[in-house]
Amino acid sequence: MERGGDPKSQTKPEPAVGATITQIEPTEAALTTPLSLVKGIGPRTAESLAELGLNNVGKLIAHLPMRHERHEAETTIGELKADRIVSARGEITATRLVRGRAPRFEAVLIDDTGRLDLTWFNQTYLAKKIKPGMHLRVQGTAKKYGPGLQMVNATFETIDPEREQLDARGARLRPVYPASQAISSKQIEKAIAVVLARAVALIEDHLSAEFCRARNMPTLAEAYRLFHAPEIEGDAVAARRRLAYDELLMLQLGVQMKRAHLRRSLSAPALRHTPAINRHIRERFSFTLTVPQDKVVAEIARDLASGTPTNRLLQGDVGSGKTIVALYAMLMAIASEHQAALMAPTEILAEQHFRTISDVLAGSKVRLALLTGSTPEAERSETLARLADGSLDLIIGTHALLTSSVVFHSLAVAVIDEQHRFGVHQRSMLRSKGARASNGGRELTPHVLVMTATPIPRTLAITLFGDLDISTITGLPPGRKPVATRVVSDLQRPVVYDFLRARVEQGQQGYVVVPAIDGGPAEVGEAGDIGDIAHDRVQSRPPPDARLAPIANVRSLMKELEDGPLAGKRLAALHGRLKRATRETIMEKFRAGLIDVLVATTVIEVGVDVANATVMVVEHADRFGLAQLHQLRGRIGRGEKESACVLIADAKTEGGQQRLEVMATVSDGFVLAEKDFEIRGFGELFGTRQSGLPPFKVVDLARDRDLLLLAKRDASAWIERSPTLAGAGEATLRRRLMKAHGESLGLADVG
Numbered sequence: 001m002e003r004g005g006d007p008k009s010q011t012k013p014e015p016a017v018g019a020t021i022t023q024i025e026p027t028e029a030a031l032t033t034p035l036s037l038v039k040g041i042g043p044r045t046a047e048s049l050a051e052l053g054l055n056n057v058g059k060l061i062a063h064l065p066m067r068h069e070r071h072e073a074e075t076t077i078g079e080l081k082a083d084r085i086v087s088a089r090g091e092i093t094a095t096r097l098v099r100g101r102a103p104r105f106e107a108v109l110i111d112d113t114g115r116l117d118l119t120w121f122n123q124t125y126l127a128k129k130i131k132p133g134m135h136l137r138v139q140g141t142a143k144k145y146g147p148g149l150q151m152v153n154a155t156f157e158t159i160d161p162e163r164e165q166l167d168a169r170g171a172r173l174r175p176v177y178p179a180s181q182a183i184s185s186k187q188i189e190k191a192i193a194v195v196l197a198r199a200v201a202l203i204e205d206h207l208s209a210e211f212c213r214a215r216n217m218p219t220l221a222e223a224y225r226l227f228h229a230p231e232i233e234g235d236a237v238a239a240r241r242r243l244a245y246d247e248l249l250m251l252q253l254g255v256q257m258k259r260a261h262l263r264r265s266l267s268a269p270a271l272r273h274t275p276a277i278n279r280h281i282r283e284r285f286s287f288t289l290t291v292p293q294d295k296v297v298a299e300i301a302r303d304l305a306s307g308t309p310t311n312r313l314l315q316g317d318v319g320s321g322k323t324i325v326a327l328y329a330m331l332m333a334i335a336s337e338h339q340a341a342l343m344a345p346t347e348i349l350a351e352q353h354f355r356t357i358s359d360v361l362a363g364s365k366v367r368l369a370l371l372t373g374s375t376p377e378a379e380r381s382e383t384l385a386r387l388a389d390g391s392l393d394l395i396i397g398t399h400a401l402l403t404s405s406v407v408f409h410s411l412a413v414a415v416i417d418e419q420h421r422f423g424v425h426q427r428s429m430l431r432s433k434g435a436r437a438s439n440g441g442r443e444l445t446p447h448v449l450v451m452t453a454t455p456i457p458r459t460l461a462i463t464l465f466g467d468l469d470i471s472t473i474t475g476l477p478p479g480r481k482p483v484a485t486r487v488v489s490d491l492q493r494p495v496v497y498d499f500l501r502a503r504v505e506q507g508q509q510g511y512v513v514v515p516a517i518d519g520g521p522a523e524v525g526e527a528g529d530i531g532d533i534a535h536d537r538v539q540s541r542p543p544p545d546a547r548l549a550p551i552a553n554v555r556s557l558m559k560e561l562e563d564g565p566l567a568g569k570r571l572a573a574l575h576g577r578l579k580r581a582t583r584e585t586i587m588e589k590f591r592a593g594l595i596d597v598l599v600a601t602t603v604i605e606v607g608v609d610v611a612n613a614t615v616m617v618v619e620h621a622d623r624f625g626l627a628q629l630h631q632l633r634g635r636i637g638r639g640e641k642e643s644a645c646v647l648i649a650d651a652k653t654e655g656g657q658q659r660l661e662v663m664a665t666v667s668d669g670f671v672l673a674e675k676d677f678e679i680r681g682f683g684e685l686f687g688t689r690q691s692g693l694p695p696f697k698v699v700d701l702a703r704d705r706d707l708l709l710l711a712k713r714d715a716s717a718w719i720e721r722s723p724t725l726a727g728a729g730e731a732t733l734r735r736r737l738m739k740a741h742g743e744s745l746g747l748a749d750v751g
């Protein structure tokens, strides 16, 4: 039913269903039959549908409702009950437009049994749409009004009492379709009703009836029928479940088929993993690995020794100690006389990794170098030459590693940090760096290990990286103190900065994070050293009214703090627009304790590791995603001292503080990532550009987790049984899979 305010509610006069000779009965309609040839669908409707891309029966059937609306059982006006949602139909006998303080449009609806007064406030334009003599169906809450009943702001649709047979009088669900100016949801519904029964009979299922039965799902034909024309809520739910499952299954089958293919056709160097190598590597570490780290190291070492290319996602909360695990893998490559690479998303992080790893490897024979966009030309050429001739063992860098001038002598292990910042594409580019020699007809590629410090919700990990094995480091290394987190309003800023000042006076350090560098808008593309790689600097879109408020930025805040609460303290600004040398100097000074407080953008979000920094203040915290705040918070609590994180949020913005309260109680990054995902959804967290995956039509990842797991399990079992889907009875499935994902997943060469 249409809302009063819907401009589409104007029903277009439909020319009488002409009986031209070419028109065919819906009974004969094949799925490819053009809609213009279907009797019962007028030429103007067909034209409007074609504008939506729906030009044949099959496409029309595949045009799915966005949702379903409940329509109450119609009663006669005389039977209408007050104070509940009811529905009735009748004829408009009088209308009136009332202007003034409470402008409204009034109409009287009658049938043989009584009279209903209709009033729409602030919708005076309805005077042009609703005229005496018209027949309407209305739905809304009826209220006692004098002797009779009144309905305010009813939803309504115009009906043709002669032709109207489609709608039964019982309560029912009505599909709501994506529509256009030219054609309303209701008209689409009618067109679908013309072809539905016959069309679904032609739908071939790519899954067997018993496969569906075992999963308690309707057949494909039944799912389409029920989704378009459900009788009860349960019909729509069951239908949606099947259609969503199909989308997930197709994707999972594609991903797993590709993976099985890679396993068959590619090989990677089988790295040695002897007790002596294990001991040598561990001797380098100044601490003992935790039990979860050991478990993950064992999983990775097994992969690397196998000769089958590793494709593994290493996830673990901020500070869980992933770097050392990655280093273990890289040292295995070097112990077998191959090379290893570590790619980070920002220069700051690459520099940090280079420092940490140089320290761990000090005094060893490992030859390592750093390569980023800021590497001076002379140094760069030398590094490239040494990579190519094998006189460098380990390279650490940014996406600069992906450029075509980077050629490896023998790359065996490629590690990508912060996977979510790189797309699938970058992963395969790095992989191709090692694809050189051929080994018994199989291409040789490096083992790929991707790490993420923004834990990816499990659902998303499976969807985006279904072709990856997943290792998880649970918990944190010993001795970590949990960070106390508080959410406060703007009004408490003086108290917050007094606190920070007191900590500084005790010899501790802190960070203050703001969303922007200078007065401009939030700098989404900041940290400009990463070129084309999409960055979610300030991920969340600010609520519209917050845009008007002045935003603290690095410059203004530096000044405010220097002149006020932190006067006399040593402050420095850190952001992605600084030159590398400047940035390095600042970080060096901060590490050495020569700077008390860093006022920074989110460039410090990942990697920065200074144990004496115990306070983090985030300004405009409501502009950041939870996962991102968790990353920021991960910069503190790295030493023995109690750390505190203060999130300053504008109490006025909608949900501004509320949403953040989660941060105060939840310290587990995985839980936060899931929450963030629920709140902000798939699209915002991972654009399709990054994921490289087509968006779903029916699936809603936040709600279809169980279905995703089921689809994943089913797909693995299926591909194991039938790796190329070439079996008897799989032709339809395979054809549809290729159509959906053949191109995006590069399945052309499979089987």
Ligand code: ADP
Binding pocket: 287, 288, 289, 290, 293, 316, 317, 318, 319, 320, 321, 322, 323, 324, 453, 477, 478, 609
């Ligand atoms: P992340 O997983 O966030 O990348 P890092 O690898 O940077 O975490 O590790 C965080 C800190 O914990 C580093 O200072 C690292 O040296 C330290 N660390 C890692 N593993 C251990 C361990 N088993 N015992 C003690 N400290 C560890």
Ligand code: MG
Binding pocket: 322, 323, 417, 453, 607
């Ligand atoms: Mg890390």
